[in-house]
Every structure is written in C-alpha cells, then in structure tokens.
Amino acid sequence: MTMKNFIFLVLSVFSSVVCLGQQNHSKNTVPLKAQFITSDIPQFWAAFDSAGRAPLRSREIYDELYFNKGSYGLGIFKTAAIGTTEAFASKIEKYDKYYRSIRRNTLQVQGAIPAMRKSFQRLKELYPASVFPDVYIVMGSMGSGGRSMAEGLFIGADVNCADESSDFTNISPAFSKVLKSLTLDKMPTLVTHELIHYQQNYTDTSKNILSRAIAEGSADFVCKLITGTTANHLLHQYGKMHEKELWTQFKNELSSNDIQKWFYYPATDSRPSDLGYYIGYKITEAYYLRSKDKRKAIEEIFNISNFRSFLEKSAYGSKL
Known part of the structure; x- marks a missing residue:
C-alpha cells in the first residue's frame, strides 16, 4: 500500500470519508443506546491462527472464519475499505510481524469504550440534536483508521493499536510514524472525530x-x-x-x-x-x-x- 492511499483512508489520519450534505440515517438520540461492537476482533485472530497453519488456504479461511461470521458492520467495512478477500489475505501475510505484535493491544479495546461513551454523552450536552450511531471496531488490512458512514462509525483496530514496541517490518518509516501516533489510548479521540462527522449536514455540496x-x-x-x-x-x-x-x-x-x-x-x-x-x-x-x-x-x-x-x-x- 502506498502512503498516499493509506492517508486517503486513515484519519489524519486518519482519514475520514466525509460525505458532504449526507443526512444521518440513524435516529438514535440517546448516547447510552449506541452499541460498540468488538466481536470481530477475536474472530479475526481465530482466522489468523488457522491461516497461519494452512497458508495456501488463507483466502478460504478468512472468508469462512472471519468475514462470513462477522458482524453487520464488518460486511460494510469490507466493501468500503478492505476489498477482496484475496487482497486482504495478501496484506495480512505481508505485514504478518506487525499484526502479531499488536495482537494483545487489539484484544484490549473494550477498555477504551467507557471513554468513548463519555464523549458521546458530552456531545449530547454540547449539541442536543446529536444522533448516535453504533460503532464497529474491526480488523482491516491497514487501509482505514476511521470512517463515518450512514451505517455507523467504523474503526480499524489494526491501524489504531500499535505502540513503540510494535514490529514495523516491511512498513515505511513515514507510515510507521503515523501508526505510532495512533495508539489504543487515542482511539476514543478518533471515535469522537468520526462521531462529529456523523453530525455534519452540509447543504453546500462544494468539493473543493x-x-x-x-x-x-x-x-x-x-x-x-x-x-x-x-x-x-x-x-x-x-x-x-x-x-x-x-x-x-x-x-x-x-x-x-x-x-x-x-x-x-x-x-x-x-x-x-x-x-x-x-x-x-x-x-x-x-x-x-x-x-x-x-x-x-x-x-x-x-x-x-x-x-x-x-x-x-x-x-x-x-x-x-
């Protein structure tokens, strides 16, 4: 993946995909009713381990154990940010050492959810008309850190769970620097950024x-x-x-x-x-x-x- 394509998808990152003028589709206005779905993360690691034992069948394994068993949000995210299972499996293989090095961090994302909920509640205080979508935290192919779409908020744990000890083999220095800045403790900030995008309702459709x-x-x-x-x-x-x-x-x-x-x-x-x-x-x-x-x-x-x-x-x- 080129750095240009990565930055296009990751937030500032993290690149959010902003649909100017898009109306919110969800009508949930209660912060505590928003769901934070993380079930795709352990599903990914089960598939990762199986694919490691049978690399020639990695595509079939990721389909069977990850995508086919995934949440509603994973399906949306796959279409929007991952692409084909073949491409996904190839990226996982290329960055195998990196994925292994962030495994423990990705399995701790539940610990960040209270801070995310706090941000949801704070937004309600600032802007009572806020709408609160579900948040899907999934494992991608290092192509998107955060996205706000009509179906919800989508966070790539693979991009947001590195730290200084992570293995950046095969990753460019510039890309590594970005990953080091998107750590698990900063994930609530990223989710809040995407939540703000979800509120934006622009009638000016300029794309300049x-x-x-x-x-x-x-x-x-x-x-x-x-x-x-x-x-x-x-x-x-x-x-x-x-x-x-x-x-x-x-x-x-x-x-x-x-x-x-x-x-x-x-x-x-x-x-x-x-x-x-x-x-x-x-x-x-x-x-x-x-x-x-x-x-x-x-x-x-x-x-x-x-x-x-x-x-x-x-x-x-x-x-x-």
Whole structure:
C-alpha cells in the first residue's frame, strides 16, 4: 500500500470519508443506546491462527472464519475499505510481524469504550440534536483508521493499536510514524472525530479544498472541545510554527478541486500530511471564538450552507 492511499483512508489520519450534505440515517438520540461492537476482533485472530497453519488456504479461511461470521458492520467495512478477500489475505501475510505484535493491544479495546461513551454523552450536552450511531471496531488490512458512514462509525483496530514496541517490518518509516501516533489510548479521540462527522449536514455540496478543510477541521475542533485533544497532534505542532505561510498558500488555492497538496499526500520528514485539517481547524476555531452564543455556534458548524461565507464570518487570516 502506498502512503498516499493509506492517508486517503486513515484519519489524519486518519482519514475520514466525509460525505458532504449526507443526512444521518440513524435516529438514535440517546448516547447510552449506541452499541460498540468488538466481536470481530477475536474472530479475526481465530482466522489468523488457522491461516497461519494452512497458508495456501488463507483466502478460504478468512472468508469462512472471519468475514462470513462477522458482524453487520464488518460486511460494510469490507466493501468500503478492505476489498477482496484475496487482497486482504495478501496484506495480512505481508505485514504478518506487525499484526502479531499488536495482537494483545487489539484484544484490549473494550477498555477504551467507557471513554468513548463519555464523549458521546458530552456531545449530547454540547449539541442536543446529536444522533448516535453504533460503532464497529474491526480488523482491516491497514487501509482505514476511521470512517463515518450512514451505517455507523467504523474503526480499524489494526491501524489504531500499535505502540513503540510494535514490529514495523516491511512498513515505511513515514507510515510507521503515523501508526505510532495512533495508539489504543487515542482511539476514543478518533471515535469522537468520526462521531462529529456523523453530525455534519452540509447543504453546500462544494468539493473543493475549502469545503474539505472545514469538514475535517471542524471535526477536529469539536473533538477537542469534547476530549481536550485532537486526533493528530503532529499536524498542530507543525501548523503552529508555520501558520502564516500555510494560510498564505491556502487562501490562494481554496477554490481548487485539486486537493492533493492539502490532503492525502505522502508525509515527509519536513512536512506532515493533511495540513488542510489544520487550516480547517483554525477557521472553525476562529468562527467559534467570535460567536457570542457558543451552543448556537456548534449548531452552525454542523449545518453549514455556504463554506465561503463561513470562512468570511470567521475572519480567520485577518490577523495573520
């Protein structure tokens, strides 16, 4: 997998797949009724062990013991982010050492659920109209860290359970750096980011740099209001040091549909990927701070009808 494709799918990561203007399909408005499904993780490891004993039958084994026995959410995630079972089995084989090294962490994701529920409840306080989908935490093929779709929230435990001791054999240094930043203790923040995406109801269907920056950046901003942290601290470290020059570049390109410079490009040692997230965060932050009614500001952030107008009302950049 190329770093470009990885960043496209992972959140900032973690890349969320944002469907601008998509209405929420679920009607659950009670945080405690949302389910967190983790049953696919032990199912994966049963299949992993069996495939290890019979590698020539790995595709059939993963179908039989993992995908065919999986949750409703795993089926959705397979179509959206995994692809064919053949490709899945190939990725598992390529990154075998990495998967083995994160096994224990993936089997501990239940411990992160209380913090996720706390974020759900906090969002309800900030935005009473919130809708709370089910959350599926599954094992993928290192192609998606987090997704918000009509059917729910989808989290790839394979991407979010590494640590410094994990085995990054066959994984590029840049990719390894991203994985090291997406640890199990940060999973509640990622889930919160995706939960914010689930609330977004944009009637402005623009698909340019500005719209994507605000969609992603606003999810990061409200996520910080709820959790006290953002999904990708590396972006903010860089952004704080280069904010003026980033804004100068961004404002000249914000109407462009060529988003590759700001989203999903390969990270380097000198420049992190997805800096559009940071600019969108700062625009949203400026809008929120200028608003006298903070509760109303949250509602407006979730229901943007004109991204250019939102930027103008934020007055972001005027002091740069």
